[in-house]
Amino acid sequence: MRKQTKRPLTVSVTLLSAAFAASLAAQAHQAGTAGPGKADDRAVLHVLNRLGFGPTAGDVERVKRLGISAYIEQQLHPERLPDGAMRERLATFQTLNKSTRELSQDYFLPAMMMRRQQKRQQGAADPTRPPDDTTRREMRTPEQMDAQRAERSVLAELAQQKVLRATYSERQLEEVLVDFWFNHFNVFAGKGATRLYLTEYERDAIRPHVFGRFRDLLGATAHSPAMLFYLDNWQSASERAEGMERPGRVQGRTMRGFGRTMPSRPRALEAPQNRRPRGLNENYARELLELHTLGVDGGYTQKDVQEVARAFTGWTIDAPRQGGAFRFEPRMHDDGEKVVLGQRIKSGGGQADGEQVLDILAAHPSTARFVATKLARRFVSDEPPAALVERASARFRESRGDIREVVRTIVTSPQFFEAGAYRAKVKTPFEFVVSAARVTGTNLTTALPVVLALRELGMPLYGCQPPTGYADRAEAWVNTGALLNRMNFALSLTEGRLGEGIRGRANRPTATAPAQNSESLIALALAGDVSPTTQATVAKATTATQAGALVLGSPEFQKR
Numbered sequence: 001m002r003k004q005t006k007r008p009l010t011v012s013v014t015l016l017s018a019a020f021a022a023s024l025a026a027q028a029h030q031a032g033t034a035g036p037g038k039a040d041d042r043a044v045l046h047v048l049n050r051l052g053f054g055p056t057a058g059d060v061e062r063v064k065r066l067g068i069s070a071y072i073e074q075q076l077h078p079e080r081l082p083d084g085a086m087r088e089r090l091a092t093f094q095t096l097n098k099s100t101r102e103l104s105q106d107y108f109l110p111a112m113m114m115r116r117q118q119k120r121q122q123g124a125a126d127p128t129r130p131p132d133d134t135t136r137r138e139m140r141t142p143e144q145m146d147a148q149r150a151e152r153s154v155l156a157e158l159a160q161q162k163v164l165r166a167t168y169s170e171r172q173l174e175e176v177l178v179d180f181w182f183n184h185f186n187v188f189a190g191k192g193a194t195r196l197y198l199t200e201y202e203r204d205a206i207r208p209h210v211f212g213r214f215r216d217l218l219g220a221t222a223h224s225p226a227m228l229f230y231l232d233n234w235q236s237a238s239e240r241a242e243g244m245e246r247p248g249r250v251q252g253r254t255m256r257g258f259g260r261t262m263p264s265r266p267r268a269l270e271a272p273q274n275r276r277p278r279g280l281n282e283n284y285a286r287e288l289l290e291l292h293t294l295g296v297d298g299g300y301t302q303k304d305v306q307e308v309a310r311a312f313t314g315w316t317i318d319a320p321r322q323g324g325a326f327r328f329e330p331r332m333h334d335d336g337e338k339v340v341l342g343q344r345i346k347s348g349g350g351q352a353d354g355e356q357v358l359d360i361l362a363a364h365p366s367t368a369r370f371v372a373t374k375l376a377r378r379f380v381s382d383e384p385p386a387a388l389v390e391r392a393s394a395r396f397r398e399s400r401g402d403i404r405e406v407v408r409t410i411v412t413s414p415q416f417f418e419a420g421a422y423r424a425k426v427k428t429p430f431e432f433v434v435s436a437a438r439v440t441g442t443n444l445t446t447a448l449p450v451v452l453a454l455r456e457l458g459m460p461l462y463g464c465q466p467p468t469g470y471a472d473r474a475e476a477w478v479n480t481g482a483l484l485n486r487m488n489f490a491l492s493l494t495e496g497r498l499g500e501g502i503r504g505r506a507n508r509p510t511a512t513a514p515a516q517n518s519e520s521l522i523a524l525a526l527a528g529d530v531s532p533t534t535q536a537t538v539a540k541a542t543t544a545t546q547a548g549a550l551v552l553g554s555p556e557f558q559k560r
Helices: 002-024 041-051 059-066 068-076 084-090 100-125 133-139 142-168 172-184 194-209 214-223 225-230 283-292 302-311 352-362 365-379 386-398 403-411 429-439 448-456 480-494 514-526 532-539 544-552
Strands: 315-317 326-328 338-340 343-345
Touching: 041 059, 041 068, 041 172, 041 403, 059 068, 068 172, 068 403, 084 142, 100 142, 100 194, 142 172, 142 194, 142 429, 142 448, 172 194, 172 365, 172 403, 194 214, 194 225, 214 225, 214 283, 214 352, 225 315, 283 302, 283 352, 302 338, 302 352, 338 352, 343 352, 365 386, 365 403, 386 403, 429 448, 429 480, 429 514, 448 480, 480 544, 514 532, 514 544, 532 544
Parallel strands: none
Antiparallel strands: 315 326, 338 343
C-alpha cells in the first residue's frame, strides 16, 4: 500500500514546490482583507494566522460573531482570557516551575557527576584509548543513565511546553510574542551552563514582559544569568580589577559563516585555575547595541561598544554551575567615567552604570525604529511599509516603549489589512507544524515527536547558535528540500505516524473520501482560497490522509 501512494505523492510535492516558488514572486491580488471591521472568512483567517498560529475548528465563525476588533482587543489582554485547559495540559511536567538552583541540584549536577565518574572509569579501563560513543554507552551504569535522562528531561519539557502552548492556548498572541521576544533576545541551549537557565529565562525574563514596557524586558534579559553566560559578560572585568588575571585583550571569537563576534569557550568548562575573569569582554555590549536595541545602523561606534562593555563589568553570576543568580561584583567593575552615545556617565556609579546604559538605549529613537521594524516584519511583511514603521516607531516613543501599544498600532493599521499583506509571510518550521496540528484538530498526547520533527525541519527549539536568532524572512526557509521535509511531516501527521494516538480528527482513515476531506480542510485552513494548481494536485490523492497532507503541503498553507 505504501508503494502505491509514494509515487503520486512525490510528483505532487514537485508540482507544489514549483507552484510555491512561483507564488513567492507574485503579490496577493485577492485578499479580501479591507480592515478590522470587515469580518469575512479571509479577513478572519488573516487575523488568526498573524495574531496566532492559525485556526482550529470553529475559530473563524467565533471571531466573525465576536468581530475582528473585539478579538484583537481580547488577544492584547490575555489576562482576561481563561486558560485553565492549558494549565491542565502542563500539570504533569515536573520542571517548569522549579528554580534554576533546584534544577541544577536535582537534574544537572547529578548528571555532571555521573559523567565525571564515567570518564574516570574509562580512564582506568584503558587510559590510552579515547572513548567512542559506543564505549561510552556500554560503560554507563543504570545510575548514570538515569541521571542523564533526568538532565535531558528539563530541556525536553521546556520544548514540549512551547509546542503545547502555541497549539492549544487561547492566548495566541501572547505565545506569538513569547516566541518573537525569545528570538529577539536569543540564547543558545548548547552553550555550557546556559541550558541551566533556559527555563527561568523564558518563564521569568521573557514571558511576563511581552505586553509590558520594552525597558523592563530589556532589563530582565540583561540581568538574566542565561544572557550573562551565553554572551560571556559574567566574566567581563575591568583592566584594573583587583587580584584578577587580565591578559589585556578583548575576549570573544568570530563564528565562521556568521561574520560576527560570538561567545568564547565557556570558562566553566576549563580547569579551576583558569576560571578567573580575563579582562573586558565586548560580546554582550555589541549584541545589546546591534541586535537588542539600536540596530546595526543605529548610530553607535566601536568606542560606544567599548564604553558599554565597561559599564557592564561586574554584572556576573553567583556560582553559575550551581544555578546561582545575578550578582554585581564591585571588584570586577570599571568605575571610571564613561560616555555612551554622547551621554556622560559619571564615575563611581557601580551597578547603576549598566542601568543608565539601558535607560539611554531604551529611550533612543533608533531603538524605537529598530523594534517597530522587527514587529512590523513579524506581523505584516518581510519588507514592511515605511509609513507603518514610522507610525509604530512614533507610538513606541510616545508610550515610552509600551509593547502592547506598538503591537496594537501595527495589527489595527490599514497596512496590516491591505491586499499586499495577505499571505505575505512564509511560515517558519515552528509556525508550520503548530498550525498543521491546530487546523487538523490533532491531540498531542506528547509533543516530543513534534519537537524532534522541528530538528529535521532545521529549527530545533532553543537551538539557534548565533545571537541573531532564527531568520524572519522567507528566503531562509524556502527551498525544495525544506518543502519536501514539510510534506513528509504533513504525511506523518495525517497518517498518525508521529506517535501513538497522535492523529487529527479531520484525517482519520475512516473519516471521509479524499475529495471530502480535502474540501473541508481547504475551507477551514485556507478559507477555500487555493490555486487551480493546488486543486489539481490535491485531486490526485488516493486516500483521505494523503489529501490532507497535500493540503498542508500546499503553497497556500506554507504562508500566513
